[in-house]
Amino acid sequence: MIDPVAFILAALTLLATPGPTNTLLAMSGAAAGLRPSLRLLAAELAGYLISILTLSLVLGPLVCGNLMVAVTLKGLCALYLVYLAIKLWREGSSALITNAPVPFRRVFTTTLLNPKAVIFAFLILPHLADRRILQGLPYLAGLCGLILLVGSSWIALGSALRAGSGGRVTGGIVRRVGAAALAIFAVVLSSSAWTTAAAMGH
Numbered sequence: 001m002i003d004p005v006a007f008i009l010a011a012l013t014l015l016a017t018p019g020p021t022n023t024l025l026a027m028s029g030a031a032a033g034l035r036p037s038l039r040l041l042a043a044e045l046a047g048y049l050i051s052i053l054t055l056s057l058v059l060g061p062l063v064c065g066n067l068m069v070a071v072t073l074k075g076l077c078a079l080y081l082v083y084l085a086i087k088l089w090r091e092g093s094s095a096l097i098t099n100a101p102v103p104f105r106r107v108f109t110t111t112l113l114n115p116k117a118v119i120f121a122f123l124i125l126p127h128l129a130d131r132r133i134l135q136g137l138p139y140l141a142g143l144c145g146l147i148l149l150v151g152s153s154w155i156a157l158g159s160a161l162r163a164g165s166g167g168r169v170t171g172g173i174v175r176r177v178g179a180a181a182l183a184i185f186a187v188v189l190s191s192s193a194w195t196t197a198a199a200m201g202h
Contacts, residue, residue, distance in 0.1 A: 004142075010124050011143055014116055015150040017181045019084070021047075021111045022154045028102035029158025037155045040107045044151050045144060047111025048120070052140075053128070055121035060129030074193035077118050081186035084115075089179040119185060123192065 016022075021044055028037040062069055111117075122129055125143060127136025 004139075007124060007139055008142070008146070011120070011146050012150065013181055014119060014124065014185065015146055016153075017116075017185075019114060019116065021107065021114055022151075024102050024107050024110060025151055025154040026158035026161075028107075029155035030161060031102065031158075034156055034159040037102075037159070038152065040102065040104060040155070041148055041151045043104045043108035044111045045147050047108045047114070048117055048147055049144070051112050051114065051117035052121045052125065052143075055118060056125075056128035060121070060131070071193045071197045073118070073122065074189050077115065078186045078189035078193065080115055081189065082183065085179040085183045085186065089176060119189070123189065 025037065025040060025044070028040055059073075120143065125136065125139050127133070127139060
């Protein structure tokens, strides 16, 4: 993905989609408040960067050099996104947040294993995997800014829902929208995998 506007829109959509990291940030905002929870943004940023760079620089050459590996990886990611979308939809209007404290290490580990990093590495930010380091650096820097922006928004959401029953009502809306967004990304990945597979046949 090269167009800056398309990159920003895709990155924002994926980052804003409810998931394990965003849920933890919202939980912390609800339990500890906005300011004490901002330190968790460093854990999220570190987790994403380590995961994306590892996938791009280690697995990138293998994926780019072997179309079958690329098709398989995209297909598996698409299936996992469908699974997450169904799970998110079924959770319905369950409460988005709890009052449990969230440790720094948990946010880091959860983000490190977040499947969104795979989509960033190979679909939204493919420059590093293609060894176009210089071209990819501005996009990587922009992604860091978007991670901090969206992460702080989730903390603010949790803080705003700290009192009252709004967490349950908002949780239903957020999860349904998130499920739809995940389904869209699954379709995009499936289409990309199909295109690659078709190119292999010619």
